[in-house]
Amino acid sequence: MSGMYENVVPRNQRQPHSKRGWLVAIVVVAVVVLAACVYPVARTLLHQYQYKQYLSALSSQTTQVYTKNNLRAEVDGASLRITPDNAYAIYNTMVALGAGSVAGQAPEEAPEATLYYGDQAVMQLWDVSTDNTSRVYVSFDGPDRDFSYIIGEKGMEYLMKPLSPDQNPAWE
Incomplete structure (x- = not known):
């Protein structure tokens, strides 16, 4: 038991515990x-910013096809010349429905509609089901901006009226 008292350090001489770990x-x-x-x-915020850039690109493409009347759509195997008024209807629909939600990977199946804005841009539309609700997956590949998102409130039938063969002549 000798030396036991030599290892005891008085309270006033002890080193404080390090608080650095905490x-x-x-x-x-x-x-x-x-x-x-x-x-x-x-x-x-990034999605909203990219959506605004996409709308700007879509607006300029819509203006171009309005003057040249060269918006072509592939819908249900038919190639259609989308009228200028219907081109603006599609643009207005995209604006009115808002940014929707961030899209994941594009669907693997063929799109329900593909729109060719001259030789500048391509927009593809898929009918997708999320949470047992029909929604539209939008993919836009433009000269300066690529963007994809899922429209939040409406399904594909909402966009099919301006893309209908009844309202647009065949592409010749």
């Missing part, structure tokens, strides 16, 4: 919580 843990937790809160907001 500080690092608190900072790491704070960064993770902040990232979890900021990511959804940043993703939504």
Whole structure:
């Protein structure tokens, strides 16, 4: 038992415990919580910004095909010349329905409609089902902007009226 009292350190001479470990843990937790809160907001803002850029590109393409009358659509195996008024109806529908939601991977099956804006841009439309609701997956490949999203409120039948063979002549 000799030497036992030599290892005892008086209270006023003890080294304080390091609080650095706790500080690092608190900072790491704070960064993770902040990232979890900021990511959804940043993703939504980026989607809105890209949607506005897409609408700008779609607007210029719609204006071009309005003057040249060269919007061609492939719908149900038929090639149609979409009238200028119907081209604007499609554009107005895209504006009115809003940005919808971020799209994942494009459907593997053939699109229900493909619109060729001269030789500048292509828009493809698929009827997709999410949460037992029919929605439209939109893919736009333009000269300066590519964008895809899912229209939130309406299904494909909402867009089919301006793409109908009854309202548009055949492409010759």
